[in-house]
Amino acid sequence: AQSVSQHNHHVILSEAASLELGCNYSYGGTVNLFWxxxxxxxxxxxxxxxxxxxxxxxxxxxxxxxxIKSKFSFNLRKPSVQWSDTAEYFCAVTGTSxxxxxxxxxTQVVVTP
Amino acid sequence: xxxxxxxxxxxxxxxxxxxxxxCEQHMGHRAMYWYKQKAKKPPELMFVYxxxxxSINESVPSRFSPECPNSSLLNLHLHALQPEDxxxxxxxxxxxxxxxxxxxFGPGTRLTVT
Numbered sequence: 565a566q567s568v569s570q571h572n573h574h575v576i577l578s579e580a581a582s583l584e585l586g587c588n589y590s591y592g593g594t595v596n597l598f599w600x601x602x603x604x605x606x607x608x609x610x611x612x613x614x615x616x617x618x619x620x621x622x623x624x625x626x627x628x629x630x631x632i633k634s635k636f637s638f639n640l641r642k643p644s645v646q647w648s649d650t651a652e653y654f655c656a657v658t659g660t661s662x663x664x665x666x667x668x669x670x671t672q673v674v675v676t677p
Numbered sequence: 678x679x680x681x682x683x684x685x686x687x688x689x690x691x692x693x694x695x696x697x698x699x700c701e702q703h704m705g706h707r708a709m710y711w712y713k714q715k716a717k718k719p720p721e722l723m724f725v726y727x728x729x730x731x732s733i734n735e736s737v738p739s740r741f742s743p744e745c746p747n748s749s750l751l752n753l754h755l756h757a758l759q760p761e762d763x764x765x766x767x768x769x770x771x772x773x774x775x776x777x778x779x780x781x782f783g784p785g786t787r788l789t790v791t
Contacts, residue, residue: 598779600782606784607681607767607782607783607784607785608720608767608769608782609782610779610780613779654719654720662773663708663710663725663727663732663733663773664722664725664733665722665780666722667719667720667721668719669718669719670717670718670719672717
């Protein structure tokens, strides 16, 4: 069965620390990968996406992610977090079925001042 | 304008009520979506409309009835809901038939069924 798993459900770190959130997927065939963020009280918004080409993708707000096909992974990174990065982060995948965006369980990230 | 708007922001309804949620976008997207999100959980797809036609129904109970009256509007009609239907209902839009297309999400309607 197709699935998306995020390794950490809850991460707490201090400002200026580096962040890495893991995401693994189980899909047959071509995949398109996304990281969405949901800030407290705000709507889901796209951080970055990968569908082809350079496996290292850069997104908004200093985030980047690396697609490693052999590991079925799409991990999100940020070298130095800020308090404003406190949010819920979702990895999501579409396969060949257009429209079916499947989300991972999410990771709650809390950045302390 | 990259905004998806949803009304109302909050809704409290009894199990015998009939109510509707509304979603609107003016980005020219011809695909629109309804998701359900329970607390501390990821969004779960409910329905997808493409060119105003229902293309995906994820086995949602009939007490939820979607409607897409035109390319900018999406409604979700609610009737005889159960308390477990209390959740955040999210609307999204995108270009259809683009597998790698980004979905733009609205802020959601927080529904409480009493």
